[in-house]
Amino acid sequence: MNQEYIPKGRAKTLARKMDKIDAASQKPAKKKWIQNRMLRKMLSNRLSVIGLVIFLVILFSSIFASILSPYPPGQISLKDTLQPPSMKHLFGTDRLGRDVLSRVMHGGQVSILVGLGSALGAALVGVLLGAYFGYKGGWMDSLVMRISEVFMSFPQIILVLLLVSITGQSLANLLIIFILTGWGSVYRMTRAKMLSIREEEYVQALRAFGLSDFVICFKHMLPNAIGPIAVNITLSTAMFILQETSLSFLGLGVPVQIATWGNIINVANNLSILQSNWWIWLPVGLVISLFVLSINFIGDGLRDSTDPTQMG
């Protein structure tokens, strides 16, 4: 009805503009290179991209260590002991003449396996228990809660060492011990998240439909809690790698015969090696720090990108 007030020429331009807008909305939105919002957001975070690159480089050079490493990790060569870094041995050699670089690459396999394996294992236990009992409640819930409280009232390293002294040292034992000491925090976080999701209306609707508890809780509720769980897995991988290296440094982690990052740096307990053969322990320490740092960067980026309060 306003049309009559608009001069003719003006109306034409307006119509043209409208056409353009219509055309634009008809056309499918410009396809974004990466569809997933979470991934896109993470990749725009500079630090987490740097983290991802470092992480992948160290990960792949460990996974493919047997192809990439210049020497077999256990190859002893008594005429080349304690060589400083050179073109032949980039990180030098240790007291038995073993190539340090090759050992670091192979050691990464075990250290990363322990870190990632424990984090995933602990998350599996914690998420399963936390999701189900967080949703169901009841006496089982309070029982599991009590058990997690018992585990969490020990300082982590004390509990780990206590269990090591009971079970003895082996790779499998260490994994189990880490899972046993680590599930509590994931469990509590998942449980808390489920408790708040439980109050939402869609859950009540699902219940009214008569869906089974398992389906409601694992298929419909758990995906809404997955963001913080992913962050938790990332950060606990970093923590477990640090713990493995600390334990092995004390000589109480993975048995010494198996090369791990902690077992390699273990030799720095000796003052003369610490002082005059820096190449044996300094590069490993840097690799551990870099790797853990890269995981922390990734975890931080993940936290920002999965946080629903920062949509966009």
Next chain:
Amino acid sequence: MLSYTIRRVLTLIPMLLIISFLIFLGMELMPGDAVSYMVSPEQLANMSPEKMQEMREALGLTQPFLVRYFNWLFGLFRGDFGYSLTNGQPIVDILKAKLPATFELSFYALLISTILGNVLGILSAVKRGGKSDNVLTVLGMVGVSIPEFFFGLVMLLIFAINLKWLPIGGRTMPEYTSYWQQFRHVIMPASVLGISMTAGVMRYSRSSMLDAMNKDFLKTARSKGLPKWRIYLLHGFRVALTPVVVLIGFRLPMLIGGSVVIEQIFQWPGIGDAFVAAVRGSNYPLVMMIALLSVTMVLLASLLVDILTALIDPRVRLE
């Protein structure tokens, strides 16, 4: 307040009972029995089974499990913590000898991390989004990523071995006459421990300061035109302090658990050092006792934190 405290203490007791029971169970399941630890191997080989049975009875080892547990528990209250397997020393004496060293180290570390962490955290909150905030955040992440022992080794190499400014390790020397001579030993381990604990404190104090800065009364203070330092230090920090007190409370148990690795590197004769040695030598009674001690400290610290927060924030009491 009193009823809250009593309620809180009452929930603590079953927890302590459960954990002490588990620890006792652990000790019972360990190989060997007390008799074989009390006599020398040669005597043990020559001892008749009757004699051994007699000794077991004298020690109360033939009593039912639960009776033994309560005997042991009451023994703990009387200060009877059992004996070390390696040299038969009473565990109480070992703890008495080692605890002061660990407390000394951890006290300085706690002091350093609290001061440094809060100063940096507030700085980073006040300059939120700015260059110094970003730098500090990244530095904080680097701080939590470097393994403590690696940081310790590098410091050891630089300041003790190459520059020779500080001693390599140990806590004291027989010829020392004053605390200041001994103090040189604690500088490095305490700094390493303190600096590696700083990142956590910094993160925490930054977020609690940011919280405080968004409160209405701070906006009022700003709009009144008060000088910036007054706003942040006198008004903001006071509010941000409450969570920091909580944080310190929760870090108190770190006094025992946190210094295990550092004590090894700097040969600090503390509890962590004793614990690692006990684990290495399968000295179970000592391992279990130190674990029990650290759990007790954790539980007491969380009790303390709860009571403190209830004092500060009355809403907590009603829960």
